[in-house]
Amino acid sequence: MKDTDDKLTNRNIKPTAMRELVLDILTEQKMAISLSDLEQKFHKSDKVTLYRTLKTFEEKKLIHSIDDGTGAVKYALCKESCQCHPEDLHVHFFCLKCQHTFCLSDIPIPSINLPVNFSIENINMVVKGVCSSCND
Amino acid sequence: MKDTDDKLTNRNIKPTAMRELVLDILTEQKMAISLSDLEQKFHKSDKVTLYRTLKTFEEKKLIHSIDDGTGAVKYALCKESCQCHPEDLHVHFFCLKCQHTFCLSDIPIPSINLPVNFSIENINMVVKGVCSSCND
DNA sequence: AAGTTTATGCAACTGAGTTGCAAACTAATC
């Protein structure tokens, strides 16, 4: 638990049992998960608590949210150094076959030349297609 | 109405009064609009009919949908030639100040080198920031 | 005109996200 604890305190999040549990679940995921996915990992749980936990994590930049167009926002862990600035962002992939959403952490979002006088704060880029596991 | 009619029939959509009206409204928009935005442009209207109209338009590639992360999907007209293939797609912009969503029709979505064995079908790219009108 | 297909309108529902409030817990102080 020490490690999980540190990750929380490093991000200025008071480590409660609930939050450690949620962080552990998020850590073992290979893909981004939604609030209701998360809810189903608990036998007995309260959606609202999980909701607020995710909000807190996101606010403190421990996780980031991905709007993959499925109607449910997905969440995934940020890298240790991530500040969620445009230059920290990466592309996400949604597989139309297995319906999973992944971080393509190695693929930064290409920079865009916006029209004059537009300023940029954030970018969401989701590629949809078929992932390698489903393409065999 | 002749022109509106043609746009519908060109896309294989049977031109009804309702559909002409919706297409006209969409045509005069400078920004993408949501279902409920559209609903409010009618004094008396049925959400479901508008919903199905938009679905039909989207299916026939007369309009495209934009998931800007606000929780309500927005819609905007496609170019005449658009087939909604990856190469037809452009970047969208959401202004954090005026809360409007625009097509940046002139900015194509940059191509991405996906990992091996990933195939691509579609891309959604939304840049968030402040638009030129709000940046004065 | 009768029959078939398509579009529209109404009611009702689902599911994600959210708020308010009270109880439980934690941390800080005496």
Added chain:
DNA sequence: GATTAGTTTGCAACTCAGTTGCATAAACTT
């Protein structure tokens, strides 16, 4: 270690976007 103040959790209840089923109306077919 009891008292208080602040934070977190759990429950109920609600909002709002999107959606389905079904009945009526309109448009096409012969």
